[in-house]
Amino acid sequence: MTAFPLEAVRARFPSLATKDGASRRIYLDNPAGTQVPRSVADAIGDAILNKNANLGGDFPTSRAAGSIIERGHGAMADFLGCDEDEVIIGPNMTSLTYHFSRMIGRGLKPGDEIIVTQMDHEGNVSPWLQLADDLGLNIRKVPFSTGSWTVEEDVLKAAITDRTRVLALNYSSNLTGATNAVGELVAIAKAAGILTYVDAVQFAPHGLCDVGALDCDFLVCSAYKFFGPHLGILYGRRSVLEKLDAYKCRCSDNALPYRFETGTPQIELVAGLEATVDYIAWLGGECGEDGRRRQKIAAAYSASIAHENALCGELIDGLLQVDDLTVYGITDKARFSERVPTVSFTLADISPQELVNRLNEEGIFCWAGHNYAWEVVHQLGIDPDQGVVRIGIANYNTAEEIAETVEAVQRNVRMLRQG
Template identity: 55%
Template sequence: MHFPLDEIRNRFPALSGPGEPPIYLDNPAGTLVPRSVIDAVATAMATASSNLGGYFAASQRAGDIWSKAHDAAADLVGAKSPREVIIGANMTTLTLHLSRSIGRLMKPGDEIIVTRMDHEGDVSPWLLMAEDLKLNVKWLNFNRETWRIEPEELRPLLSDRTKLLALNYASNLTGSINDVKALTALAKAAGALVYVDAVQLTPHRLPDVLDLGCDFLACSSYKFFGPHLGVVWGREELLASLTPYKVRCASDALPERFETGTPQVELLAGLAATVDYLASVGEMTGHSGTRRARLAGAYAASDAYETTLTQRLVAGLKALPGVTIHGITNPNRFAQRVPTVSFTHDRISTHVFAEKLAAQNIYIWSGHNYAYELARQLGLKESEGVVRIGMAHYNSLAEVERCLSAVAAIVTEKSPVLA
């Protein structure tokens, strides 16, 4: 199927303005925003900049935006009800907030499991909870051969005292996708809650919380072409049973009991518009039906297209002397990764690559990217980390080729800066 790249790029002002745009390959840190999302935010700021619950028109409009945002997020993750969707400042803040409520289910000596593959947003909140409540922390490694967390690594860590498994769906450094459904089943069989960080998966694959069987799933809309918001889905009966940390006069209904303060109405308008944008990609690629069905079509088409970019990037990097890719490089296993590719060089600092590419208007990241434990398990210097190149469905093969040419030029320079 033809992928409508030009039509998609025309939706993004950063890519469709006058002159040659920068090459945005920093997408794991945050994606560009389409015009429809920008317009939705601006319209809400102009017409609905009011608190909820009033009798006047602007407040009613704000309430409608709030409802539509939760409906859209519920469709995106496959929730049974928008009451299961909590929206807040960002994934890390929401996870820190919810960890206080989840911690009330635990007692000293209970065990939690965190992984060495996660972003710190799904590690530090649980370490802090464990410190406060005198819980025992177990660390789950990933397999260096498969680049994933394997069930045989998890099984020995589970016991009748395991109360929580926090794991990521896809790595923001290696790009590897974990078999979360299988890992969740093991943890649930041991009686543990499962909290899934799907921040890096959601820009590229459509989550299905009911199929996964987990208890919580978190993502960030600014990683999937929207405004700076975090979204956490939780099973309704579980959310209803948790003690919320809120002001006394705030609503005790779901999901309001976990959404502190005045909602960011303009960003909620942008979130709903983001999900509609993604659904429109489904329409562009020949899909119809419910919004969820159109989302599924969009993700399938985007994934197929992004895989062609990943194949070229990985092949090009592998051909360069001194380069080590940290992640899955076998094209037969690309279904088990997102298009985030990280590498190091045996003599050139990661920051030299980032700086020199930036000088050519090619945006990438260097460092550990908050995948702190992952970098440690790989034996990387904390000050260096990796060079991270992350693609999205609006990137082109020509952009990948330009990036590869620029990286190759740095590698072949006569006097590179040593790491």
């Protein structure tokens, strides 16, 4: 494995380039959405300008559009470690979860139970809560530990009953950054005959998704979190998908995976999705892997994790030098394998928005608020109207950017406290 090729990575992203007369931009809003490589934008532009047709026609542009859709599924199969017909592409993770929760609900009966966690993004909570209201189901909420910052196995086991039918859980928290031991949690659910639905939106930009190793039934992620266009992707275990009664038009394709992809797909964005996966594979090649696309993707993540963890350590070290500042999540560098580089904090005497406004004005892009981690803020006793300051690192960020951000946080806190 070679050193992380940071300069080569940054050269692929037009938005990161210094522009004459432009103010600096430090993108640390990455948990909400990353920047995209030029190759992704080019693929989208080529598709909509030169291959713009609906599917199913016997003419060149329609055939080219059909090839884009097939290749997009193939690329995500390599990304997730599954077969192409187990990949469903949709508008976003939340819409896919609402859609699939309703199909899953067709097999549930009043009194059946769904487990959700208090560590999840609201996109993997509200669809199940509302399904329960619709069908007379029961919801069991599993808290996370503020010692480990994860959902612990014994707590999950205690929540399972003979009426539990679905477990909805996340891979990594979009507020604390903590990463669950998903394989172990899924194994507990599987032993009890429970369907598992994993939200990997926050994990996928920072770690290799391997649905075969996890043995989950469903896993969802969002391409715009890992350098791609605004699309959601769902993996579904084939044997489970085959049993689901799809909400679809009577005359539309009934084959997997297309019976779950209603209407005309966003063809140009799927072209960008393939380019996104190819960009990650390119990074793996730059890091010394010369194997197939899946192996290159794995190599890219191995190198990115090491780079991101170093930056995350510098960020947390700098934040913890500020008096009356609380970081929510794992701060011990020895445990960084159990987190992604999403860092949230509050100050005892300064509102998150007040600090973030100042950082944004300086060209440091980050977020204030609950960030849809609705259950998380409530378990932690954080005012949801105030939320947290959230800073999220991507692999194109630099040590200099983190140092500038730490200095800006420390300086602005001093200024605000001095009045």
